[in-house]
Amino acid sequence: MTAVMEAAPLVTEQRTKAPIGRLLRAELRFVIRRPRTLVALGMLALIPIIAAIAMSLASSTDVGGPGQQVIEGVAALVTQNGMILPVFVLILALAMLLPMLGTMWSADALAGEASTGGLRSLLLAPVSRPRLLAVKAFGVAVVSLLAVTILAVVAILAGLLILGGTGMLTMSGNTLPFWQSFGRVALLTLLVTIQVWAVAAVALAVSAATEHPLVVLASTLGGIIVFTILGNIASLDWLHPFLLTTAWESLADVARDPMPTDGIATAVLRAACYIVIGYSLALAKMSTKDG
Amino acid sequence: MGDHQSVLTSGKDTVTTVDDMTIEQEAPAASAAGAPARLAARTRNLRKVYGKTVAVDHVDLEVPVGAVLGMLGPNGSGKTTTIRMLLGLTTPTAGSAELLGHKMPEGAGWALPEVGALVEGPGFHPFLSGRENLMRCAAAEPRLASRDIPRAVGQALERVGLSAAANRRYRGYSLGMKQRLGLASALLLPRRLVVLDEPTNGLDPAGTREVRAVIADLHAAGTTVLVSSHLLAEVEATCTHVAVLHQGSVVAQGELAELLEAGDTGLLVSTPDGTVAVDALRDNRIPAREAPGGVRVDLAATTAPDVVATLVRAGVAVHEVRRQRTGLEDLFARLTESSSSGSQLSEVDTFEEKS
Numbered sequence: 001m002t003a004v005m006e007a008a009p010l011v012t013e014q015r016t017k018a019p020i021g022r023l024l025r026a027e028l029r030f031v032i033r034r035p036r037t038l039v040a041l042g043m044l045a046l047i048p049i050i051a052a053i054a055m056s057l058a059s060s061t062d063v064g065g066p067g068q069q070v071i072e073g074v075a076a077l078v079t080q081n082g083m084i085l086p087v088f089v090l091i092l093a094l095a096m097l098l099p100m101l102g103t104m105w106s107a108d109a110l111a112g113e114a115s116t117g118g119l120r121s122l123l124l125a126p127v128s129r130p131r132l133l134a135v136k137a138f139g140v141a142v143v144s145l146l147a148v149t150i151l152a153v154v155a156i157l158a159g160l161l162i163l164g165g166t167g168m169l170t171m172s173g174n175t176l177p178f179w180q181s182f183g184r185v186a187l188l189t190l191l192v193t194i195q196v197w198a199v200a201a202v203a204l205a206v207s208a209a210t211e212h213p214l215v216v217l218a219s220t221l222g223g224i225i226v227f228t229i230l231g232n233i234a235s236l237d238w239l240h241p242f243l244l245t246t247a248w249e250s251l252a253d254v255a256r257d258p259m260p261t262d263g264i265a266t267a268v269l270r271a272a273c274y275i276v277i278g279y280s281l282a283l284a285k286m287s288t289k290d291g
Numbered sequence: 292m293g294d295h296q297s298v299l300t301s302g303k304d305t306v307t308t309v310d311d312m313t314i315e316q317e318a319p320a321a322s323a324a325g326a327p328a329r330l331a332a333r334t335r336n337l338r339k340v341y342g343k344t345v346a347v348d349h350v351d352l353e354v355p356v357g358a359v360l361g362m363l364g365p366n367g368s369g370k371t372t373t374i375r376m377l378l379g380l381t382t383p384t385a386g387s388a389e390l391l392g393h394k395m396p397e398g399a400g401w402a403l404p405e406v407g408a409l410v411e412g413p414g415f416h417p418f419l420s421g422r423e424n425l426m427r428c429a430a431a432e433p434r435l436a437s438r439d440i441p442r443a444v445g446q447a448l449e450r451v452g453l454s455a456a457a458n459r460r461y462r463g464y465s466l467g468m469k470q471r472l473g474l475a476s477a478l479l480l481p482r483r484l485v486v487l488d489e490p491t492n493g494l495d496p497a498g499t500r501e502v503r504a505v506i507a508d509l510h511a512a513g514t515t516v517l518v519s520s521h522l523l524a525e526v527e528a529t530c531t532h533v534a535v536l537h538q539g540s541v542v543a544q545g546e547l548a549e550l551l552e553a554g555d556t557g558l559l560v561s562t563p564d565g566t567v568a569v570d571a572l573r574d575n576r577i578p579a580r581e582a583p584g585g586v587r588v589d590l591a592a593t594t595a596p597d598v599v600a601t602l603v604r605a606g607v608a609v610h611e612v613r614r615q616r617t618g619l620e621d622l623f624a625r626l627t628e629s630s631s632s633g634s635q636l637s638e639v640d641t642f643e644e645k646s
Contacts, residue, residue: 016400016404016433016434017400017433018430018431018432018433018435019437022430022437023430023431025430026426026427026430026431030416030419030427033418033419034418035418113414116414116415116416117411117412117413117414117415118414118415118416119414120380120410120411120414121413121414121415121428121431121476122431123379123380123399124378124380124403124406124408124410125403125404125428125431125432125433126379126399126400126403126404126431126433127431128399128400288382290375290380290381291375291379291380291381
């Protein structure tokens with residue numbers, strides 16, 4: 001060991017980096033092994049099952065009294081149309097649950113790591129700041145994709161097994177066969193994931209600016225709530241094109257036949273803008289952040 | 292600036308602990324890069340301001356290659372802030388920091404792979420075991436090949452005595468074990484420079500001895516060590532060089548032995564004939580005064596052999612003659628208490644008074 005040390009020059013002329021693949025793998029293993037991630041993913045998997053059971057109960061029990069007609073009506077639509085469940089569950093979860101999870105992972109990625117000192121050991125290794133941000137963003141993006149995929153897969157299974165039927169009754173009135181509706185669900189999974197990435201990118205920018213994960217969670221979720229409220233005020237319609245949340249409703253277009261693409265394209269474009277802005281701010285904050 | 296230059300040169304001359312061969316082989320590469328050959332780390336006029344608080348001001352720190360430099364200072368004296376700027380974790384408000392010849396923080400990618408550091412306590416995750424935490428650190432180490440990681444982690448755990456607890460969750464570790472794991476992450480691979488910020492925090496006496504042994508091993512292997520501490524005995528036991536920080540400034544730095552001698556020109560003579568001895572010395576114009584069990588002689592104007600000769604000629608019974616060693620604690624107290632006046636520090640390297 002001594003011989004090696006003496007032979008090496010004092011000034012290192014060569015810049016070395018840890019292989020990026022190894023860094024990404026380590027980050028992914030770390031994020032997915034976290035107890036809170038496992039709990040969140042487990043709870044997420046329960047949601048479609050609960051929804052499916054609730055729907056099948058509503059359609060099979062004879063409650064009587066006022067409203068029974070309506071319940072039977074909705075339930076009749078759902079039964080034998082299991083593939084509508086993933087669409088229903090994904091759109092529902094995008095309203096609050098999935099953005100919250102994306103925000104949580106972003107909060108842990110930088111602010112959480114900064115508060116435990118884990119960020120410091122990575123910076124000292126060293127991992128350069130832009131690289132560290134890329135590694136962290138990758139971890140958040142993959143675990144977000146995983147969460148949405150779990151939700152979709154469990155919803156498909158629950159739809160097929162509990163509600164029965166393999167088709168998807170569209171909002172236009174016709175029924176799509178299984179493989180076509182499977183394609184629609186896969187598309188929706190991707191679209192929802194992109195929206196979660198947009199929220200997570202903004203959360204990552206906040207995360208780079210603070211050491212308190214709770215600040216990230218509160219400000220990002222607060223932002224979503226404010227956006228939703230602003231989106232419901234008609235006199236502020238000039239503002240609506242700038243709000244991320246405005247486009248979320250149009251994602252339900254995947255359950256129309258033929259599928260209109262205008263709203264979906266706008267939603268993707270808007271999310272892309274938020275992703276670019278979020279990561280740019282995060283990078284700017286990151287390069288001056290105290291490790 | 293001229294002053295700085297001369298001080299720097301004298302600083303270089305004091306590097307006597309370094310293996311000569313090491314320097315010979317290192318010098319060409321260092322001078323090629325236009326950096327001082329014998330300094331593993333150095334700061335120039337370093338300043339850091341947080342809001343209105345000046346954490347560090349005019350810090351000129353020099354860490355010679357091969358030295359074990361102890362950074363001493365009371366809490367809040369700027370030790371950790373200086374280390375953080377040296378490691379590129381924080382950008383200085385003014386001045387510059389160089390690590391292994393690279394300007395920080397820009398040169399982090401070049402310098403830091405060769406640097407192991409434990410700063411402000413270890414940053415690990417409670418839900419992972421000690422080994423898994425280290426594996427995660429190792430994955431980010433540029434100089435560690437993927438296939439060597441398990442072996443390097445095992446060796447580092449062995450070295451800090453954590454092998455038995457390696458697979459337990461970090462959550463259940465005691466403060467001392469956490470500190471050891473932090474030390475292990477700094478020792479994952481052979482380094483040119485190891486920076487330890489308060490490494491013995493929370494360690495029991497056995498752990499403290501082990502840290503000393505680790506530092507001694509590193510020193511023997513030619514690694515430069517920068518260790519900060521507020522424990523004087525710790526620094527005195529392990530360091531070859533000392534830098535004393537007080538209120539954000541370096542009030543003294545240099546070789547430990549030199550610093551200890553610098554303020555100390557006294558000779559203690561044990562004799563039953565105290566009065567006779569003092570009279571004899573004063574007749575020869577050597578300042579002396581009675582002390583318990585003998586006399587204390589001021590060596591400012593004379594040498595020890597002269598004193599002994601004078602005493603023997605006067606027929607004084609001399610049992611023992613020894614130099615009065617003040618110890619680091621006295622030195623530290625003197626430096627940190629008198630730093631506001633700064634007048635007594637002229638024998639020692641003092642930078643801030645000159646600039």
